Amino acid sequence: MTETERVRDMHKRMWVMLVLALVLALVSAPLGGCTATSDGDGTPADAGDEPKEPYVVGAVLSLTGAQSGLGGPEKNAIDMEVARINEEGGINGHPLEVIIEDDASDVDQAIARTTKLIEQDGVVAIIGSTGTGQSMAMRDVIDAAGIPQVSLAGSLVITKDFDPLVFQTPWSNALVVDTTLEYLKAEGHTKVGLITEDTGFGKDGQALVNETAADYGLEVVSDQVFKPADTDMTGQLTVIKGAGADVVLMWSSVAASSIVPKNMAQLGMDIPLVGSHGIARQEFVDSAADAAEGVVMFAGKILAPEAYGVGSESYEAATAFIDRYTETYGEAPTNTFAGHAYDGLYLVVEALKRLDEGFTSADLRDEIEKTSGFAGIGGVFTFSATDHNGMTADDLVGYVASGGAWTLLE
């Protein structure tokens, strides 16, 4: 082999390696192109008859990008429950197939994935997306196709900007803002230093707090914003401190939220920090470490199932779910997001069970709206023609970070 041949050969090998590496990157994520099918291993119990057509449901989740911490547990919950439903015979003998698409926490990807699910896969309903921005962006496609959407995102706008096709499983921001402001009032606070993240969820909370604070005798003395990519909020907190706030209220869900309590400790701010249900996950407490101690937030009861009331239907559903989740994934769900996906899936599944063969997407939508008293993990759902969130303040409970975990308040 001559020198030039050897060099050329070496270059060729390097190219092969580079191409392999790129392929790996494409397969593995950020471009949001991956599809996973969740139909479990189970076969319908009445396999004696000829197998019925599967019911195909689509799910658009944020498995990568800024909201991957939320989308991951959601996918886990759906995978696990779909396998269980099929082992138990599917839905009226029809196997259930859920096609999960990744929107990479990106609005445009969410639209593209939804279009794909509807046009290529012919799904009967869409679960998702994880985030508010994506859920709202998908609406045009949903409306054009006329199929129901069950969003897993927590902003009020999703159900307030009412669309008869759109339902929502987390407690809306309106519910949580009311409960939280009530708590601030009860604690004797009057001056709120507000800090919110620059996302759909954060802006929704920011607008609600500003609108309703006065009803609780509270004044927003400083209104600050941070970006999900920010690494330091001492500037915003300095302004809040200077404005004479007696409590910091943080409406956020991204990982950067954990920097706020740390910065407060560094600045020597000894006023309390109250957060939103967006931080209802162990990751927040772990990242903020000692600074998390004493942070308060209101969320659903899954983090402390005894709050449902031992023996209640929701308690049984939640503890059984936690047990299955722990058995399947080796750890209990450390946040509320797996529960939102569970609720979203079963709202669709229960409606499908009640429908006869040959139903239309309009029938499915109507049937989901008829959901009444469904004991899910987020709470007890009762939809109506005007309420597609379906929960009440009773479904929320206060938590305080203590000893490195979320514990029940009081």
Next chain:
Amino acid sequence: METSELLQLAIAGLKNGSIYALLALGFTIVYAATNVINFAQGEFYMLGGMFAVYAFTQFELPLLVSVPLAVLVVAGIGMLFETLAIRPRKDAEPMALIIITVGGSLVFASLARHAFGSDALPLPEFTAGPSFLFAGAAIERQTVWIWGIVLVTVAGLTFLYSKTRLGRAMRACMQNREAARLMGIDTARVVMISFGLAAALGAVAGVAVTPLTSTRFDIGAGIAVKGFAAAILGGLGSPLAAVAGGLLLGLIEQAVIPFSSALKDVVALGVLLAVLFLRPQGLFRRARREKM
């Protein structure tokens, strides 16, 4: 607004600015050696934090060991990246090489997600303890570390460039790579070392910030934008200019916060655009004749 608040904002600006400065130095060093903007620079920042957390939690090595180890590993990754991805195409258009670095950035972020998961991972502060108080403003201990690291880095780089053989070779490459090669300088080695050095600086920044922010597989791109902006402000020239660009960007951001924290990034990047229009060579660099 009280003086102590202004001082606190200035401290925050200098803290963030120091981080931008370390990233800007990485951009500047690679640009000097190759005329390429390395968009994988932010991933070196992310990987620095990741490896430090990994060594600290999985192997239970003390911080004193995990931190330098992480920086060395990332420097190695930087050189490997250059050898495998950049060198085979070294004679290509800079644009082709820039696209390769964009691809590299995606590869690094994806691999990190698979290796370390998608959760934010924390690291304890280098020296725990309450903040120092200075005229009513608080300075965290970690911030003092960050400032110290920037000072040592700038001093080290200045020494490297002015006093060592390698540094002189790097400066020769900066001026004219072809001429440097004809003078007997091993330019391939200079480029590889430049990538290693830039990766190490990115990793140092990432490791120094992780105790304050935790780290995550997807933080590289966001911080790279800031570092890139700082490098452009500084003019992609001397290490001191890069540091000045970083500090200036950090201070501008904090200056906007009392008026509207939502507009912080908009104003900071607006200043960057204005600089590009009015002084394309950067704020701290004399206009140079177009390269032939």
